[in-house]
Amino acid sequence: MHFRSVRAVFTTALLIFLIINPIFGKTIIINGNKHLTEQFIKSLTDSSDIYGSLMQSGYFDDISVKPMGDTVLVNVKEFPYIKNITINGNLIFPSIINKFSRFKNSVLNKKVLKDTLLSIIDFYNYNGYPEASFDTISVKDSILHIHLYQGEIDSIRFFNTSGSEKYIRKLLNLKEGDIIDNYTIQSTISNLLHSGYFYDARYFIKRKERYYLDFYLLDAFP
Incomplete structure (x- = not known):
């Protein structure tokens, strides 16, 4: 291929690239960061999609991107800086607290937090x-407050039955204050069905x- 033809093809390709990616080659200026360094934020940035790449990182509550001549002004609002973490109550698995240690003394990453929470729920379910x-x-005040509901029951109620509540409660393998687990709830359902009354x-x-645990019962002898 002739040199001029090669140069023409290259020039055309470059023009197309610049049209698609008008920010390429421009200086990126970061504003609004309080804890994350400009260098770190730039390392998260994809020049083809500054807004999308930074939002996808999970560190920012809000972002605006404004091209200005040879520069691109990127204003960021970080998620809160976390100094400490509190988790409610008497945990069945105290070791899950260790999963949150990564969030201490750092800017909250909501993407990582979401993945962490889902992994804990999966662990409980498993x-x-x-x-x-x-x-x-x-x-609040740089403290991440987390309330995990493990399945504790405050009150047990019965519906659609004329049976004696006192008798029905004798068939249950759990009481107010207990935490529901698969074995307990399934054995309770089995007791109710095998009692001959439902x-x-x-x-x-x-x-x-x-938190209410509601049992809906269909009497065998209406």
């Missing part, structure tokens, strides 16, 4: 605690101001 979930997650028995967890 070990037979199907109702585990994270109720509230908040940051055609069907199902349970639901309802959260209002308290």
